[in-house]
Amino acid sequence: MPVVQVSLIRGYSSALKQRLCERLTDAVRTTIDADPQAITIFLHEVDGDAYMRGGRARRPGGEVQTAGHAGAGNESPEQLVRAFLDAMQSRDLQAARALLADDFHMTFPGGVEMTRLEELVAWASERYRFVHKRFDAFDTCDKEDHSVVVCHGELSGEWPDGSPFAGVRFIDRFEVRDGKLARQAVYNDLALACD
Incomplete structure (x- = not known):
């Protein structure tokens, strides 16, 4: 049973987290022959002030912080x-x-x-x-x-x-x-x- 754990800076919407879990499940299924019901995704949220990179505090999580696949209104x-x-x-x-x-x-x-x-x-x-x-x-x-x-x-x-x-x-x-x-x-x- 594949288990994926992801840490996120607190601040992302429930809809975005749901979409992330669906995409991660799909990614696991294309790599491992696993029943979707057997794939578990854990999202761990941390406060922005509890995380540093390069000696600097990071900004709180937002709706789209990476490649920008979603629309300006955060549509898929x-x-x-x-x-x-x-x-x-x-x-x-x-x-x-x-x-x-x-x-x-x-x-x-x-x-x-x-x-x-x-x-x-x-x-x-x-x-x-x-x-x-x-x-x-x-x-x-x-x-x-x-x-x-x-x-x-x-x-x-x-x-x-x-x-x-x-x-x-x-x-x-x-x-x-x-x-x-x-x-x-x-x-x-x-x-x-x-x-």
């Missing part, structure tokens, strides 16, 4: 992606833009590359009137300096002539860096659906 990478996709579906470009890194880059089927949301809206308006996404799953993978979020499901909506479509498969892959969306790659079967 998945929550950040969901907020972006919700804002885009409702065409709230201002809310969506607030979640993007300055060097945000999108790639769509056919190798179409864009950097601005207005470009995407103009490009999409020639392909369909509107589209809705039904999500089957979200998966997150943490890298050293960013997180990758992949979601997949089905698209439904209306073609430019008003006829409906549904059941079109899609996959979106996002890179979250320093609490912002840095990259999006979109894969779908819309071209096959309109044949």
Whole structure:
């Protein structure tokens, strides 16, 4: 039965500690063939004044102190992606833009590359009137300096002539860096659906 013990400077939220325990459990499971119910994670909290490094007291724990995978509001990478996709579906470009890194880059089927949301809206308006996404799953993978979020499901909506479509498969892959969306790659079967 694997046991992991972590010491934290007091000050982190319950939600962040829960997320940390889930991620540590996942890390153990990918390394050791263990039932998740057999993995125990202990979080030990210490006061900031009880800890020194380099002869100096450390600041109290905060929500995000390392690579910055979470968003500015401490959303998980998945929550950040969901907020972006919700804002885009409702065409709230201002809310969506607030979640993007300055060097945000999108790639769509056919190798179409864009950097601005207005470009995407103009490009999409020639392909369909509107589209809705039904999500089957979200998966997150943490890298050293960013997180990758992949979601997949089905698209439904209306073609430019008003006829409906549904059941079109899609996959979106996002890179979250320093609490912002840095990259999006979109894969779908819309071209096959309109044949």
